[in-house]
Amino acid sequence: MTSYLVPALAGLLTGAGLIVAIGPQNVFVLRQGVARRHTGTIVAVCAISDIVLIIAGVAGLGAIVAALPQVITVVKIAGGLYVLVLGLLAARRCLRSDEAIAANADEATSVGRWVAVGTALALTWLNPHVYLDTVLTLGAIANGHGNGKWAFAIGACTASVLWFGALGGGARRLSRFFASPRAWKVLDAVVAAIMIGMAIALFASV
Template identity: 45%
Template sequence: MVAENTVWVFLAGLANALGLIVAVGAQNAHVLRHGLLGRHVATVVAICVASDAILIAAGVYGLGAVLIAAPRVSAALAYIGTLFLWAYGVLALARMVRGGQRLRPESPARASRLVSVTTTLVITWLNPAVYIDTVLVLGRLAESHGAHRLAFAVGAIAGSALFFTLLGFGARRAAPWLARPRVWQGLDALIAGVMFWAGWHLLGSV
């Protein structure tokens, strides 16, 4: 039973991380752009995955310790996180209904590895949304799983690694597929479902 619970919590971490990361944004477009151009892909992907691992660990353990010691703070963050997740889900549904979304990178001039590394770090660490998604929301969700939060953290990190690896190294093969608005409509529907489910789970932990 313990092993079964651990697996489910791992999958919950993976699904929640994917749901938060997959939405089109500056970081994803940056990774996709490097993947399509075949430039410094491994470096860019490694930075994104390592950054997420650090932020997830900080949320799961640093924030988790604070939440255990302060139940009122824990409850407040649960409500904030639930509203954020549901708002995220509503936005995903709106994109699905609106349609027309696609991920098409620009064609920038050739950049050195140093420029690619610097740009990746800036896009990743100076983006306020990453702290809400990765530290606050995932940290609070992990804390709701109690003793299984390590499995949740590992699942979330695995989700990040899976997504960025596929996005960076699979970009060229996936380019025609990613250019189809209907694909993004289906993806947004899936994201919305994950976000609404995560919100209910988070609210139920109060």
């Protein structure tokens, strides 16, 4: 039992380090949490998606993809373009008027459950960067633990569940703070800086 504790803890910490970074998925969970709309459903969709991707990486999909350098290059370029566009969109939101921000917040409260689920799935499964983090990176690290790779996977999956649960629950408690348009502008500015930085890092690694 003790021999599996170390890889499980490593998986928990590594998964947290990769998942906690602000990305389009996390921002959507935050926005829906603040709007108090379908938070539990969105948290479940994001966590389950991460679990599926982590298991796929640990099962060997990451090793297969890693053996094809051209695939990794394409994923990095596509991922870089994806997060760059999201970063530029966040930067544009920073420049909106307070009235436009308030209108956008009102729209968030009227989003239907299935529309919200579809958006969460798209932000997860159509984001090439998530494959670099979960399938390739976590898969490679997990397989480096030998027989403890599934303990590592359990730790990483636990990190995802804990993070999205905390993010969704915490966002609901921040709704009063985000009633201010200035708070949304600060959030979008931080998101824009991180997204653009991620895109530059991906392009530089090609």
